[in-house]
Amino acid sequence: MLGGKSRPGCSAKGMETCRITIYIEGEEFMFKVGAKTTSALLSICLLMAGLLLLSPTSAQAGAPDKILIGTTVSESGYMAEDSIPSFKGRQLAVDLVNKDGGLFLSKFNKKVPVKLVYYDDKSEPSSAVRSFQRLANMDKVDFFLSAHGSTLSFAVAKIAETNKIPMTIYAGYANKIWTQGYKYIFNVGPTASQYCKAFVNLVKSLPDKPKVGLIHEDGLWAKAVSGAMAKLGKAEGVQIDVVDVYPSDSKDVSSSVNKVIAGGYPIIGTVSHVRNDLLVTRTILEMGVGSKFKMIYVQTATGYPSFAQKFKPEQIQGIVGTSVWASSIKTYFNTEFQAAYKKAYGEEPSWVSAIGFAGAQAMLEAIKDAGTNDREAVRQAFMTKDIKTILGNLKFQKDGTSDGSALVCPQMQGGIPEVVFPTAFATKKLIYPQPTYKK
Numbered sequence: 350m351l352g353g354k355s356r357p358g359c360s361a362k363g364m365e366t367c368r369i370t371i372y373i374e375g376e377e378f379m380f381k382v383g384a385k386t387t388s389a390l391l392s393i394c395l396l397m398a399g400l401l402l403l404s405p406t407s408a409q410a411g412a413p414d415k416i417l418i419g420t421t422v423s424e425s426g427y428m429a430e431d432s433i434p435s436f437k438g439r440q441l442a443v444d445l446v447n448k449d450g451g452l453f454l455s456k457f458n459k460k461v462p463v464k465l466v467y468y469d470d471k472s473e474p475s476s477a478v479r480s481f482q483r484l485a486n487m488d489k490v491d492f493f494l495s496a497h498g499s500t501l502s503f504a505v506a507k508i509a510e511t512n513k514i515p516m517t518i519y520a521g522y523a524n525k526i527w528t529q530g531y532k533y534i535f536n537v538g539p540t541a542s543q544y545c546k547a548f549v550n551l552v553k554s555l556p557d558k559p560k561v562g563l564i565h566e567d568g569l570w571a572k573a574v575s576g577a578m579a580k581l582g583k584a585e586g587v588q589i590d591v592v593d594v595y596p597s598d599s600k601d602v603s604s605s606v607n608k609v610i611a612g613g614y615p616i617i618g619t620v621s622h623v624r625n626d627l628l629v630t631r632t633i634l635e636m637g638v639g640s641k642f643k644m645i646y647v648q649t650a651t652g653y654p655s656f657a658q659k660f661k662p663e664q665i666q667g668i669v670g671t672s673v674w675a676s677s678i679k680t681y682f683n684t685e686f687q688a689a690y691k692k693a694y695g696e697e698p699s700w701v702s703a704i705g706f707a708g709a710q711a712m713l714e715a716i717k718d719a720g721t722n723d724r725e726a727v728r729q730a731f732m733t734k735d736i737k738t739i740l741g742n743l744k745f746q747k748d749g750t751s752d753g754s755a756l757v758c759p760q761m762q763g764g765i766p767e768v769v770f771p772t773a774f775a776t777k778k779l780i781y782p783q784p785t786y787k788k
Contacts, residue, residue, distance in 0.1 A: 412457035413491075413722050418443070418712065419466045419484030420494035423501075426472025427597060430623050430655070432497035434698075435520060435705030439494055440465055441686075441693055442709035452713060455720030463713070470496050474504035481505040485512045491722050492516065494708050498622070499523035499570035506534050515715070515728050519708025520701070523573040527748050533724075534749045535731050537711045538673050538704060538740060539756060541573035542581070547756040548646060548671050549581045549589070551770040552616065555781060559643055560588035562614030564605040564629070566597040566621040574648070575620045590614075599625065602632050610641050618646035623701075626650030626670075627659060634664055634786065643782035644669060651759045651766045652700030662764035667783025669760045673740055674703035675768045677776045678755050681737040682710070707738040714738070 420439060423432035443465045446452050451460035466488050470477035477496045484490045485508060493509050493516035495502040502521030509516035510531045518526065519537040522544050527536060538544075552561060563578065565571040575591050582589030592612055593605040606629070609617045619629040626647040633639055644667070650656040651670030676687055676697075686706055690698040698706075718734045719726040730736075736743045740754040757774050759766035760783075767777035 412454065412459045413461055416452060416461055416463045416492070416716065416722050417466055417488065417490040418463060418492045418494060418709070419481065419488060419490035421468050421470035421477055421480045421496045421501075421505075423472040423497055424469040427624060428472040428498050428501065428622065430653075431520070431649075431701055432472070434653075434702040435497050435708075436467070437694055438690070438698065438702040438705030438707070439709040441690055442706050442713060444693070445689060446713055452717055454716075454722065457721070461722070465494075465709075466490055470501060472501070474501055477501045477505050478508065481508045485514060490514070491724065492712055492716070492727065494712060495519065495521055497705075499526065499573065500568060502526060503569060506531060509533050513724060515712070515724055515731065517708045517712045519704045519711075521570070523569045524577070525569065525573065527750050531749060533728060535711070535715075535745055536750045537708045537738060537743065538751070538754050540750055541570065542577040544671065544673070544756065545574055545578035545581055547758050547770060548618075548648075548669070549578060549585055549587060551669070551758050551779075552582070552587050552589070553585050554770070557615075558587055559615035560590070561616040561618050561646070562590055562592040562609035562612050563618045563620060564593045564595060564602065564609060565591065565619060566599070566625045567594050568597050568622075571597075571620045571622075578620070589618075595625075597621075597625070599628070602629055603636060605629075606632055606636060606638065610638060615643040616646060617642050617644075618648070620648045623650050623653050623655070627656065630656075630660065630665065630668065634660075640785040645783065646670065649701075651761055654697060654699055657761070657764045657766075662761075663784075664786050665761045665764075666786070667760060667762070667780045669758055669769070669783075670766070672700040672757050672759055672766075673754050674700045674707070675755070675757050675759060675766075675774060675776075677768055678741075678757070678774055680739050680741050680755065683739045686739050703739055707740045710738045711736045711743065 422436040423429050443463050447462050451462040453460050468480040470480050493514050495516055495518040496505055497520045499521040502518045503526050510533050515533050517535050517537045522541045524541050563575050565575045579589045579591055593608045595602050595605050626649055630647055646669050648671050652672045714736050715727050715730040719730040731745050743751040743753045745751045757768045758770040760769045762777055768774045769779040
């Protein structure tokens with residue numbers, strides 16, 4: 350850069366010659382020129398100074414050493430089986446960026462490494478709140494990725510809003526989160542009202558339009574989705590009733606299953622996290638009442654490898670679920686994500702792994718679009734740009750919700766979750782009524 354000072358000196362005879370000394374990057378350069386050429390030389394020096402100010406070295410001045418993104422993972426408690434796979438997805442998104450040299454920030458003309466800072470929230474809202482407060486106040490993170498699940502995400506959303514730290518929520522679909530007037534919270538996925546559409550429309554497409562008896566765990570997300578499903582069903586001419594609610598830490602749901610049977614519902618559905626999806630499925634099998642239903646709907650479990658691992662293929666043949674992701678959808682980076690996940694962890698990704706990846710992916714895309722780690726600029730990027738993710742190209746609304754994510758219904762066929770609805774994403778035809786497993 351141009352530095353020091355210039356020392357012009359001219360002869361006494363009519364200013365015929367001049368001596369100019371210039372310092373560039375600490376080096377001294379002396380020129381002896383005619384007075385008539387002095388102004389031209391000075392113009393050249395000023396041009397050199399301008400070019401130096403625009404050089405990569407100068408452009409990179411003020412760039413952050415790294416971008417810090419804070420989050421939590423439920424390493425224990427009722428959310429662990431959901432949260433751990435989603436954390437793998439979050440970590441993978443960061444690792445892939447760093448493998449490429451970091452995230453490019455156009456304001457600084459530089460790639461900057463990203464670091465994920467995280468703590469165990471133990472599936473407890475109070476622990477999640479303490480962790481996010483620490484991330485904001487002690488770790489001084491630049492951005493947040495939410496905790497996993499609606500209850501935990503709702504608990505920490507106010508911390509992000511108060512500190513004006515942009516945060517993506519990738520597993521918190523309860524409508525309550527999105528009615529608080531928050532400006533720094535962004536939903537990478539559907540709301541509860543949107544999430545239920547795929548299954549309601551699937552039931553509507555069935556020739557006999559059977560009524561559905563829902564049971565669900567007692568929780569913010571499950572209550573929101575079940576209520577939205579019943580409301581949408583009514584609007585679409587499909588009878589969907591909430592028959593019973595069981596504790597989230599329940600060990601026995603047989604009474605809930607019996608209430609659905611007593612009500613004469615051809616379809617039984619459970620809205621819960623994967624642990625209780627597995628419990629309901631196991632209960633139906635152990636009770637030997639699968640023949641009572643034309644379809645069994647377990648909302649989340651079909652997207653987990655553990656579902657196929659814990660049951661024989663014939664035991665779960667025909668069971669239907671809902672997902673915002675599938676391996677077959679043609680979305681940005683979806684093929685690359687699956688290959689990278691399998692290479693990193695030695696297993697196929699579940700839909701929960703995918704939404705965790707998408708949550709981090711959306712944040713990284715917004716930062717890159719903003720070209721800076723300035724929080725307000727990143728918030729504006731969320732509001733004005735279409736953010737590309739493996740769930741789809743997302744367009745965010747003023748309330749932080751988004752449009753554009755895929756919604757599909759997978760059905761277990763031969764131990765594999767095949768997409769059967771909607772037809773645009775289908776990999777197999779729906780089996781209906783589903784076959785009855787006999788012990």
